[in-house]
Amino acid sequence: MTDYGHALTFGLSLDPEADRLDETRRLAKAADEKGLDYLAVQDHAYQPGHLDTWTLITHMATRTKRISFLTDVADLQLRPPAMLAKAAASLAVLAGGRTILGVGGGAFADAIAGMGGRRRAGGEMVAYTEESLHVMRAALGGGGVRLLSDQHAIEGYEAGPVPTLPIPLWLGSQGPKMLGVTGRAGDGWISPLNIYVTPAQVPAKQKIVDEAALIAGRDPADIRRIYNVIGTIGGLRSGPGLVGDVRLWTDTLTEWAVELGFDTFIFWPVAETRAQLDVFAAEVVPAVRKGVDQIRGQR
Template sequence: MTDYGHPITFGLSLDPAADRLPETRRLARAAQAHGLDYLAVQDHPYQPGHLDAWTLISHLAAHTETVTFVTDVADLQLRPPAMLAKAAASLSVLTGGRVTLGVGGGASTDAIAAMGGARRSRGDMVTYTAEALQVMRAALAGQGVRLASEQHTIEGYDGGPLPPRPVPLWLGSQGPRMLAVTGALSDGWISPLNIYVPPAEVPAKQRRIDEAALAAGRRPSDVRRVYNVIGPLADAAHLTEWALELGFDTFVFWPTDAPRRQLDRFAAEVVPAVRAAVEAGR
């Protein structure tokens, strides 16, 4: 049994398709009304039909008041870390702290290169990501940043503005080296969708994160655990098991069709059932 003791939280993944914007706005407001904790937006800017994630989040933030937004996940190779920290700090100030920064090394080398990003090897991408997390951590704390390495050249950035509360840095990862970076340097692990990382594969990945956290002088519980769960409707029994047995504390629901109906059922039936069952199980 692995349970890191964090509060159980829930989010909804919003489709960034440009032609679905009116529905996306309605879903964002409905998720807030249901009391969900997070609204998540994927970041695939090389998709012609997708709105830019940061622009969409900024727009939706103006249509909501309490829910927190998370990039799930921002592509670090297309969003340099000092600039990404600036954007996150700015949005945090504008929204009263409603920002969690989920980042990743980048899912598609070809797509990144097609937009002008560097074509990095897998090893270089891991190094780039680890250094980027440290850059963002310092910048979000309002510190000065200088870094001259093979992957980054930052000649002197003064971080700011200071967010009203710390912006968590969650890292999307799957391979062993990136999972180690997650444990050593991030505030949370964002697992890919449950169809890509099925439950049977999770314990080994959690152990890798835990070992890296301990080696870095941290506690495994310093890292939150986030599972992206695709519909048609997440099952309360499965989510409870994944919280108590696999260690996940946050579930981001990705509806497959009829998203408003699925959201209403998820928030009204699944969320309270999971919270009650996890509390009883603990």
């Protein structure tokens, strides 16, 4: 049993496909009005049908009022950390905060190299990612930033602007080495979709994050835990991910919060996205909040 005690937050994954832009605009506006916490956008710039993630997020920020935006996750191979921090800080200033930096080392080496990125794998990617987190943290805080290493050649610049509110750095990770980086240097762990990292696999991964945090002198409870959840609420009897009625979704997400330690759930609907958003925001989210509060109150 693991419950790190964070307040629960919920989000919706937006499709960056260019030919679905009108629908994406409507979904962003609806999620904002319905009180969700995040709009999450994946980052696969090498997909010809995808809009650029930062351009899409900036566009959506002008069409929403209060909801925050999460890169889920930004590809550090194609978005060097100093420039990525600059982009995030700029968006935070322009949008009144509302910015969470989810980042990852980059999962598709051939596609990354095809766009001119450096082909990294294994220990080299781990080292690059961990150093990138430190670069971004320094850059987001303002002041001088410099790092000359095997992975970076940042000769020195004065970082800014500095956002009024800190921008969290959440790391998407799955293997033990990258999970260790999360524990040592990340503000949050973003788990891949529940069809890729199943609930049964989560405790072992949480343990790696926690142990790395403790060795680094950090409190594991300070690290947020985010689960990307694909599935369908009601309707279909089968499909990928979590499929079932509101009661099943409520019970499952409540269990994943108090037993697996997740505090944030990003919903990836399989179909009928607007209808799925409506029932998720109106029925599942408040029921999960209530259920988790009740369980915590009994402990």
